Amino acid sequence: MPQITLPDGTIKSFENPISAHDIAMSIGERLAKACVGCLIDEELSDLSTVIEHDCTLSLVTEKTRDKQDDPNALNLLRHSTAHVMAEAIQRIIPGAMLVYGPALDNGFYYDISFPEDRPLRDGDFEAIEKEMGAIVKENRPFTRYELEYSEGLEKVKAEGSKYKLDNAHRAHRAGSLTLSFYATGEPGKDWEDLCRGPHIPSTGRIGAFKIMSLASSYWHGDENSDRLTRVYGTSFFSKKDLNKHLEQLEEAKKRDHRVLGKKLKLFAIDETVGQGLILWTPNGSVVRKELQNFISAELTKQGYHEVFTPHIGKLDLYRTSGHFPYYAESQFPPLIERDHMHSLSEEGCSCAELSNHLKTGEIEGFMLKPMNCPHHIKVFDSQPHSYKDLPVRLAEFGTVYRWEQSGELNGMTRVRGFTQDDAHLFCTPDQIGQEVQGCLSLVKTIFRILGMNEYRVRVGLRDPDSGKYTGDPANWDKAEQACRDAAETLGVPFTEEPGEAAFYGPKIDFIVKDVIGREWQLGTVQVDYNLPERFDLSYIGPDNEKHRPVMIHRAPFGSMERFIGVLIEHFAGAFPVWLAPEQVRVLPISEKSNDYAHEVMSALHAVGIRSTMDNHDQRVQAKIKNGSEMKIPYLLIVGPRDAENRAVSVRAFGIEKDLGQMPLDNFVSAIGEEYRTKGRSSVRDRFATVNA
């Protein structure tokens, strides 16, 4: 006699075991119709699940009461659509073997192994969608049935897919005594799949769906295992929702830093220069320079010293740091001295031999620096230090080069040459907490000024079961605690992740999402007990003895490339005045006003405002359109009426109508103020005061 507790607290009792669907019916027929699944004791389940014991029950409908999408409903829908898609694909390509097909946040995928002679191509999408449409139209119920493990295993074996067999084994190992199958229709007659479920009641509930793209994946995510084809799709309860989703994707595309980078002329990548190597065009260089100046100023306030170091270093430097040959795969190949090259080629030296010579140090060479730390260490070590000097904080916008896999490169966010806003702090063990704290407060300041509040923090700790870490475990414990304490003070979500530490020390990472939801690691703060050891660094303590300093690596922005890539998307290209490459554009109404427009521009240039003039032979409407498309903060329309009053008519980006007229001198001082204060005071404010 199950007692069912509903979300509002009411308790319903039933004489016999009863399905969730029938419970919904007992409340109301319309509710039952709207249901696609249920939560039984918080576990997402089929609506057809028969309840035998006391539990809490929450019915899952297409939309929540406030007409929002219900994530649970979409999850059921999408996993079910994955089944429909798999059936359609197997009808078209009978040899396709299914692997795994889960729902995602905004869709679903199915990993499938296709016969070698019949791969899936995106030209197949139309035919698959047509088949799927037919299956949806047939409105076949998703029917669950369970077999006892050994019996189920026989069935899976008979079907002959090693992937599904593996899934069955995994389910068993996870403690499952039975195997569950879902038929799309009638078991034994219609298509079915080994599946944990749950599903929506029937295919007819799938309102709209679309196959999105193909990708490749590896079985179990293992690069050395079978290669699978991953088919991505999405579905919604209504065509309207699907269209809305597709429109959002289009909108996101417009914010993409790669699209905006081209349109706003911020950066370029040229394949003859090399993939993953950013060319900063004048506009992008302005943004970068403003940011760098800002960071430099903040660093000076915090007692940092800027240094400059070369882009290359001897291999021996990296042998000492431990990065060569250990990380040779992810570095550009070494540069070898000319004399060595000659003699080696005369000796007929093979690549493998050369590589060995480099590893053992029999041949010396140079390397493009993959990180700045060894150079900064050498700066620190170029003179003796007293404990009174510590902490020593060395900062550099240091450009580094890493050999990223070609398939991983992505606009400005994943590149092969990038400039870190790097710094290394050398301190006593006692100073770690305070210094980590200082790094985080800098991050906080910078993110606040930029209005970037949507980031999360990851505290990378060592994996206790791994031996790859160097250094004293007691020191590790102390450093990990310092990171944890510092992260807590930030006031944003943070997670602790064992195994995410660098080999030399624990770290704090700042992670943001790009417009299409991909996460990127930006800044990082890392404690390092290892490199000071390897480089035998020391300072003289109060006891007149040598002591080992601790190092902290930190780069709050990560790299200028990635950060500005993310920043372009954050602002959708509409930079605030202090960062905008073009802060003001003067639009003369006709050639007759060109002279006054020049005067206006000179007045702005005189106070360091980046302004241009649009002297095309076009109407002002067209000039306004062009100016807005370039997302320029202020457009100044100047015509005879303005010239007469020595005024300008101001139009601010993002405002439909113009702000009105303002005396030229006032505008110049107002925008100068907006520039200097990074927006805390603005031209708009000035208008507001005048109008108030």
Next chain:
RNA sequence: GCCACUGUAGCUCAGUGGUAGAGCGCACCCUUGGUAAGGGUGAGGUCGAGAGUUCAAAUCUCUCCAGCGGCUCCA
């Protein structure tokens, strides 16, 4: 690195075996205008590179290069 797709004018793209196209941008001319595209004329292309098939290749095939979406990786 792997799989799929894409590569045509400065940009966005059409062109599927038979003389290379459009819109925007650019230059010039007309227009001299007041808040999101006035009108006209013109310049601009080894169709990503190389090889092959063919009487004929932007188009078909192969190799390479690059981009995009994922996977894997990211000190």
